[in-house]
Amino acid sequence: MRDGVGMVDERVLGAFETVPRHLFLPEIAAETAYQDEAIVTKRDVDGQAISSSSQPAMMALMLDQLGLAPGHRVLEIGAGTGYNAALMYELVSPGGEVVSVDIDADLVAGARENLASAGCRGVDVVCADGVAGHPERAPYDRIIATVGVWDLAPAWLDQLAPGGRIVAPLDLGGPQRSVAFDAVDGYWAGRSALPCGFMRLRGAFAGPERTDVLDCETGLTITLPRGGSLDRQAVLAAFTEPPVRRDSEVTVDSREVFGGLGLWLAIRGSGWCTLSESAAARRSHLSELSLSIGERWLTAGFSATDSLALLGRQDTLTALGYGPRGAELATALAGEIRAWDAAGRPGGAGLRVDAFPASTSDSVIAAHSLVRRRKSRRRPRPDPARPDGQLGESSPIRPSGELADRYVLDKTHTRLVLSFT
Template sequence: MMNDTTPTRTPDDLRAALVTQLAETGAIRTEPVRTAFATVPRHRFLPAHPPQEAYTNKYVVTHHTAGGEAISSISQPSVVAMQLEQLDVRPGMRVLEIGAGTGYNAALMDELVGPGGKVVSIDIEPDVTAAAQVHLLDTGHDRVDVITGDGADGASDQGPFDRIIATTGVWDIPPAWWDQLAPGGRMVIPLRWRALTRSLTLEQVDDRLIAREVRLCGFIPMQGQDGEKAFPLAEGVTVHFDQDTPVDEALARALDTSRTEAWSGVRITGETPLEGVWMQMACTEPGTGRMVTKPPALGTDLVKPAIPPLNPILVNKGSLAYLSVRKISEEEPRLELGAIGHGPEGHHLAERICEQVRRWDSNRDGDPNVTVYRKSELPQVSEGTVIEKDSSVLVVSMSSGNEDG
């Protein structure tokens, strides 16, 4: 048997390889972010894991509830890089981070702001902040202030902040974040509406926040925000929707009613990404939510989602319809998008999904326009879909992929 002479890769080697990978894929776009990633030793923020795992482009859950639910993690490096590029942190800035995680993201931002800046990181879980503080001190990032508290309250005694970033899923923008953002400042938050989440680059312009960039992402939800409701339909099937969506108890029996189908005529390959269909629905249809399918329902005839296990759905009172897909013929390799409905309005809802599929098909490069207002300062809106939350209001629409800007 030959001896394995492959040299062991050091943490520095692994970190350099990860930085190269993130730059080649476009997650890292600027030299300051690249330098920060090359400097901060990610493996020191995951001391219970081998360096090979720390420098893999994957997230790692670090804290759970007693019931096993994930409450904190170190995010996937490509997502961390994406958000930092969105945030555009510069030397001397003051930055507020909502969600401390392991402290790794705060360390990267500490590198970006430099000695003349300040990073404040807040988390509601004492175990999380204690571990983050240890990691930050261990890696020489002792300028970072780590606070245990409700992230929704921010850190008023240390503001205003040039930048605010949330590294946890957010359903609403709390008033404190508006108050603590410096004039002309920027927020980067994974905001959820109509049961999907996007990382928004929000710039303050007068009395509003305007999204300059909208990026696909996923985060553990922020504790204490319950504007999204869950409704079980069957064992292994649950729907999630915003609190303003009208539903009644008949929805629980919707899957017991006969199935109706509608087909859009839009054909796709098996590799076609469908996030754009969901976004088209979320910017247009007020009843848009998501259907989560798990065993034992996954892979059965009970439901036939186009995107298992997370699939867009329309609900209204006791009826629902969800995005589906079917094989056209043995000779045709492409698939047809459509919808399956249940309940008294099931067919009508399915037809509405098909209409949104056709709109997406005619504008596949379209991007969402998102403007956020304080709920108390919403002006008269003539265009777009208005989505009210507890403290803020979103006005959303879809732009043409041919538009400049």
């Protein structure tokens, strides 16, 4: 695990050496428990995974983001097996407290049993909807969500102590980033944002994302992060016709596709989608254009009700259009790929995410961003929208509207401001 986490606090790594993971996975072989992999621990009636023990390397990175210290009071949203709570209790001892909340009674019971088996008696596991937090023990110095969330719940922000920190795998139009926020005057300042992929929060706060199975035989599945309608039969029929091809003349690897490029495409358009299919199926819709090969073929692109444009896996990234609007969508997709490349391929380590209350005006956000930009004294980037290629003040993300030097992603309770340094 050490090889995959970089410069992580030694106290965090020490906690993993102290707290035995296999005790929190009693039905899993010990040698499997100590692999640096996520392990599914619960599925729903349809066989979809709904709970897991997260990959240890990702857990370490998020705990490092959280910045725990002895004496901290911590709220965890999503108990899982109890392993993460045990690690946190090790880091906040002596004098600290950990409260872990989960909506599933069986997971709560299992986490309590696992914690008792490990001799960790300083964690309080509560059966409740984590969206409400746990006001009885508030305020908390640190709050962490271990499930993917569409928005920051008001209760979490209300229960965060002044100067506290919250870490959450946050939906940014489809792609997730584990974002660490510090509570400051009037907003939550982003400290770091790391790529991640967590099972989504269930319940009323789950967000608009929908996942549909298009072909049961091959397991062809589409995920629409922003919801919307889809004509299943029309899409399947579109796959039977040769696609319209639009070459981007941009070369990428799969990490960039589902990293910086994926984020760019997701936040600049309303139709971002991902498709996957079983690699073991006798026939496949995706094998010739998949960007990831494991147990499932995987690709992504833009969708409309009856049409798709998907990313192909050629050395030079290609947009392939299917259906009545396939050519239109493929042209748009290829154009965005070129725009991302011209902008310097943003979306990696330079991403910053700040969160403001939903009532915050554009003018307040613009003023805040101007002050922060002056403080950082960053060198302006070449503006891809200017034909002379001169340096400009705009960031790579240029949505329509007044806020052309950043991207504002409006949620229900917050406005997320994405910028690149």
